[in-house]
Amino acid sequence: MKKTIFKVAGLFCAVAAAAWAETGTEKMVAAANQFLTTLSAQQRQSVLFAFDDDKQRQRWSNFPIAMVPRGGISLKDMNATQRSAAMALLAAALSPQGLEKVEQIMEGDEVNQKNESSRPPGSGPPGGAPGGPGGKGFPPPGNQGPPPMGNGGGPPGLRGGLMFGKDLYYFSILGKPSLKDPWMLQFGGHHLALNITIAGERGVLTPTLTGAQPALFTSGGKIIRPLGKESDKALLLLNSLDAEQKKRAILSYHLADLVLGPGQDGKTIQPEGLKASEMNERQRAMLIDVIGEWAGIIHESAAVARMAEIKAGLDDTWFAWSGPVTAEPGKNITAYYRIQGPNLVIEYAPQTLGGDPGLHVHTMYRDPTNDYGRKLTVKSQ
């Protein structure tokens, strides 16, 4: 008798727990709606776009917002309540480690801002808030897609605008937050572009750009490397390869930049390097671990589905490396690497813009077959 009571009670608890535990999409929809209610009508108008607004989808870049304006509204344009609702939305969209990575990238831009303002007066002209409401009117930025012909008007009045700072990151929502219908959340600014497409329970993070400059800085007495794990784990994988595998993995030529950066949606280049089918189990696990640094940025249930997809195509996934094969302990690699599978492209590209290439990194995370979740949303449109 007692046993039956326990069983019934246990079952009840399980059902209750299941009912209470929200899915990733549910959490995001609730947080998005909460965020939208905190906004003024004008702000809401700035933040919302049509789901199929291809221009807004592609309005992302590695550049500072003063050079390539984003749509939506920035944290700088929000009051404290709005800002915390916005960050709660971001927390619902991302995994804890994904959120940490994003916050460190933003923190790095704050370092830039401080360095900037400590310069002698006149070198960094103070300016009003860049962009602000009405972001829809921005011309397409130059770094993506076919730029406008001739001199058809650059970003107006932005030259004196702010370049850097952790509040110069923009939110935009494409479509209506929904449990069933597809919608998108974008968040980005300098060195950051998250494009999150939600379609039912599925969540797609591609294309996403992460970057860091400085890619190593001190904050609160701690050394921060926003993309340090991407660097360390890949180096670990490279070092685990035998001479023969290395010969295949290491490319004979220099790569100065991302091949499939902004504006290169949907392209699948001929893969190169070492195939995962030529790796042992330990090396394959390490490769998956590297990929997880990008695939695991999104919230957990979406990341789990994505990792399953990546593992299914692992045999046809390639690892290629170009550049120095060592790094100082605690510092970033200065080499380029690429991981390419049937529905995956990851590029890690240090930028040699004078100075230490390990201090300035761009990375790209793509699924050329599923830009902006097209594979999931085309049918439902």
Added chain:
Amino acid sequence: MKWAIAAAVALSLTGTLGAHRLDEYLQATILSIENDHVEGSLRLVPGVAVASLVLDSIDANRDGILSESECRAYAARVLRDMSLSIDGERLSPRLISVEASTIRQMRDGSGEIRIDFRADLPPGGMRRTLALENGHQKGISVYLMNSLVPRDRTIQIVAQRRNENQSAYEVEYTQSGDARASSRTIGFASIFRLGMRHIAEGADHLLFLLTLLLPAPLIAFGCRWSVAGSAQQSLVRILRVVTAFTIGHSITLALAGLGLVRVPSRPIEVLIAVSILVSAVHAIRPLFPGREDRIAASFGLIHGLAFASTISELGFGRWERVMTILAFNLGIETMQLVVVAATLPSLLLLSRTRQYDFLRIGGGVFAGVAATGWILERVAGATSFVDVIVNRMRESAVWIAGILFLAGLGSFVMKKFERPGEEGSAGPLMRPPEGQTAL
């Protein structure tokens, strides 16, 4: 306001925070290979430090505006500075479109110029090489060169080559002329050809096979090579050696191709060179007379592992891999048969003459030297000229085979004429040990 702009630009020039391309001219090309044409998309991103240089050369009238005609003229110049060719034949790419950001965007490093071009491809063979060299603004540029995975599934890229800074790029691809055929049979045909090429162009496999065949028509007598057996016996011995080699390499090719066996390729490459050395010594002095087939089979096992590493680079799925192995192996066997058919008559004829010793010993010494060179090269990483010399010989293989055949025919005919008077003076080398009938 103007001063503010100038200050912002100056800042981006001097600041270490410049998030933009700084001192180089990035030129990124992505090629898209189609059945009868190739399209290219070229992205030109001038860094801040070189933007003025680049812009001055575009904005010919210096009015601060990049007009359409100025952009087109610039694009034409870029295309002229590039050299695009197929199988060594120069192509003339046509401009499809050119688009440019504003001068201001380009001055601060966030702008770009995009040039799309197209070139028609003349009809050609099944395996083609497309080469692109970009010589535009060499002094200040960095390059990226890539090809898209061809949309047309009858086209398969098999190799890409670049120089260190990617200003020169070659992409090698197989192409089936019949686009209607299914992709599987096309893949099969191109892999089959790959197998044939692998033997025809793989100098070490070819040399091994030929060296092993050199003494095959002969019979060992003690520790020296003696006379040739009957034509039939010679033929049987040659075929047994070739068959044994085939069985050996087929086994390991299948095992390694299916991923059941994994062996690093460095030691295999060394062992292959050793196998050539052993057969070279055997051609000079019999090491394993009468057991050539068994030796050929065991060396075949090693060569099969090397064959497998070639197809593992092609990147096929598991099911396709079986077909790949089959096609590749059939290609290998076909080419092997061609080689045997081309050399067999000469071997049979020459082995019946005294001059055959020169060929056998000379060939053995040559193979031995080449094998030693390869071993040194593959073990110690030393560079030798073996590849150059052997490849030069391989390129003139048809001539060498022809000369050998004529020489064989000549000496055989001469021997026939000499025969009545000089039967007894043929020397110990020419005496059949067990009264075998000569041809």
